[in-house]
Amino acid sequence: MNKRISREKVFLIATGTAVLGLAAAVMGQAQNSLTGSGGGKNPGGTGMTGPAVGVRDPGVRAVSIGAGGPIAGLTPAELQFFQNGLARFIEIDSVGGNISGEPGKGLGPGYNSNSCSSCHASPSIGGTSPSAAQYPNIGPNPQILAATDAGATNSIPYFITADGPVRESRFPFMVNPNSTVSTTPDGGVHDIYTIAGRQDAPNCSMAQPNYEQAQALSNIIFRIPTPVFGAGLIENIPDSTIIANMQTNATLKKSLGIGGHPNYSGNDGTITKFGWKAQNKSLEIFAGEAYNVEMGVTNELFTNERGLAPSSCLLNQTPEDLTNFSEAGANIPSDVVAFAAFMRFLAPPVPSAKGIPNNPSAVSVADGLVQFVKVHCDMCHTEILETAVTPTASAALANKPAVLFSDLLVHHMGSGLADNVSQGAAGPDEFRTAPLWGVGQRIFFLHDGRATPANGGLLAAIEAHASQGSEASEVIALFNALSAQQQQDLLNFLRSL
Numbered sequence: 001m002n003k004r005i006s007r008e009k010v011f012l013i014a015t016g017t018a019v020l021g022l023a024a025a026v027m028g029q030a031q032n033s034l035t036g037s038g039g040g041k042n043p044g045g046t047g048m049t050g051p052a053v054g055v056r057d058p059g060v061r062a063v064s065i066g067a068g069g070p071i072a073g074l075t076p077a078e079l080q081f082f083q084n085g086l087a088r089f090i091e092i093d094s095v096g097g098n099i100s101g102e103p104g105k106g107l108g109p110g111y112n113s114n115s116c117s118s119c120h121a122s123p124s125i126g127g128t129s130p131s132a133a134q135y136p137n138i139g140p141n142p143q144i145l146a147a148t149d150a151g152a153t154n155s156i157p158y159f160i161t162a163d164g165p166v167r168e169s170r171f172p173f174m175v176n177p178n179s180t181v182s183t184t185p186d187g188g189v190h191d192i193y194t195i196a197g198r199q200d201a202p203n204c205s206m207a208q209p210n211y212e213q214a215q216a217l218s219n220i221i222f223r224i225p226t227p228v229f230g231a232g233l234i235e236n237i238p239d240s241t242i243i244a245n246m247q248t249n250a251t252l253k254k255s256l257g258i259g260g261h262p263n264y265s266g267n268d269g270t271i272t273k274f275g276w277k278a279q280n281k282s283l284e285i286f287a288g289e290a291y292n293v294e295m296g297v298t299n300e301l302f303t304n305e306r307g308l309a310p311s312s313c314l315l316n317q318t319p320e321d322l323t324n325f326s327e328a329g330a331n332i333p334s335d336v337v338a339f340a341a342f343m344r345f346l347a348p349p350v351p352s353a354k355g356i357p358n359n360p361s362a363v364s365v366a367d368g369l370v371q372f373v374k375v376h377c378d379m380c381h382t383e384i385l386e387t388a389v390t391p392t393a394s395a396a397l398a399n400k401p402a403v404l405f406s407d408l409l410v411h412h413m414g415s416g417l418a419d420n421v422s423q424g425a426a427g428p429d430e431f432r433t434a435p436l437w438g439v440g441q442r443i444f445f446l447h448d449g450r451a452t453p454a455n456g457g458l459l460a461a462i463e464a465h466a467s468q469g470s471e472a473s474e475v476i477a478l479f480n481a482l483s484a485q486q487q488q489d490l491l492n493f494l495r496s497l
């Protein structure tokens with residue numbers, strides 16, 4: 001933590017966004033007209049092979065940004081912790097905390113980026129990857145700048161591009177000494193960059209992972225950031241609600257081939273909800289892990305540096321982030337606790353039918369929800385789960401409808417989406433039903449960001465649900481059998497979320 005961090009950064013991000021929004025909206029239109037569908041086969045005959053001709057993702061909803069503020073009903077003290085956590089969430093970290101503009105301490109030895117908000121950026125702080133071309137956060141992938149920040153000498157691997165999504169890498173399996181892939185699971189995150197060459201790590205010598213080898217061996221998968229808007233509501237959905245929702249519509253789900261089960265925390269047996277495989281229990285645990293894994297900052301939850309970093313790169317006492325006993329008020333908690341408070345109190349995205357490119361009618365957007373339910377997307381993407389009546393964290397989070405469009409269960413998504421990584425009870429092809437709130441302002445989709453504006457966006461994401469072994473294949477066949485207008489309505493509806 002560093003109290004010198006200012007509101008200026010928040011202000012800068014806000015104004016930058018407003019100025020660039022207009023240009024982005026125009027560019028967005030241009031991009032949209034280039035996109036075609038992933039499958040592209042006319043369903044006229046069987047209706048089962050791809051979306052209808054001419055249907056397309058309208059693109060990112062513009063006009064205003066419907067995310068990033070505090071949830072309604074916070075007490076003044078809670079609001080103070082939200083603001084304090086926000087300031088720390090955007091703070092840039094350096095190794096020693098004494099580089100101008102980078103007051104946070106503890107970066108590296110390995111890292112993927114240097115602030116929470118660099119990756120969780122769009123459509124506003126707390127979200128996901130920004131884009132070089134799409135409304136509202138226009139700018140290159142922050143991982144391009146992070147590679148050489150403060151003199152670091154990293155090379156940028158093939159999967160990080162200026163207008164592509166922020167990504168982190170995992171290697172599904174260990175590599176044998178003779179450079180073949182073993183069957184022993186690895187599955188962990190391998191940090192893309194090291195602090196070698198930085199002015200605040202003068203003697204550090206540490207190599208980046210061998211991405212040429214990982215690519216040649218096809219032993220690499222990616223994950224993009226999940227947005228954290230509304231995360232406090234998700235945290236407050238009781239296990240009993242998730243189980244009860246899982247058990248509803250049993251006959252229909254069975255006939256569609258839809259199963260699904262919770263992921264569980266191995267130690268206490270309760271349901272885990274956060275991350276692409278619902279692998280993490282709480283916002284605080286995710287914050288502690290992200291601080292260590294994404295930025296290399298050791299903390300009270302994850303106390304030591306990762307991997308086998310050479311001693312030349314171990315420059316701070318650990319943990320680097322601690323409770324600030326001599327401070328007062330909202331400054332006392334560690335960064336990890338402050339991050340969690342910020343995310344917990346972050347409001348869910350606000351849906352709107354305004355600003356969707358091509359101006360679909362209100363009738364079209366409303367019919368989209370009808371089609372969404374008709375083809376049974378909602379058998380996984382449950383529209384609403386209620387939070388607990390008795391809150392665990394704040395009265396503002398109690399007894400609220402979380403309109404998240406997820407059952408918070410993990411499902412088999414087939415060979416096409418499988419990443420061969422197991423996390424807790426989530427196996428190689430299982431993923432958490434991605435919450436769809438906020439997709440109206442999202443640019444990159446699916447766990448590895450494979451669905452982009454250039455290849456069809458939302459439509460590509462939907463079509464990728466269907467592959468050998470996927471519980472969603474039947475529902476996607478029903479989607480493909482809709483008329484072109486109905487499919488378009490469904491896409492327009494998603495862009496209103």
Ligand code: HEC
Nearest residue numbers: 112113116119223224225226274275276286290291294339
């Ligand atoms: C290099 C980019 C990057 C940085 C920096 C980063 N994250 Fe993330 N974040 C991710 C990715 C990728 C995921 C998805 C990981 C997964 O599920 O495999 C994620 C997921 C999350 C989630 C889970 C949300 C949900 O509902 O699934 C939380 C919470 C989170 N990050 C908090 C943080 C915090 C706090 C920080 C700063 C300490 C941070 N992140 C820094 C990339 C980043």
Ligand code: HEC
Nearest residue numbers: 377380411417431432433434445446447461471472475479
């Ligand atoms: C069997 C359960 C299931 C069904 C049925 C299903 N989905 Fe999904 N959906 C998922 C899962 C799991 C993911 C995350 C997959 C991944 O990232 O690899 C997902 C991801 C998505 C995403 C991308 C969200 C993001 O954050 O990147 C969209 C959009 C989406 N689904 C829309 C739909 C629509 C529209 C339908 C109906 C036509 C549908 N889904 C049917 C389980 C399902």
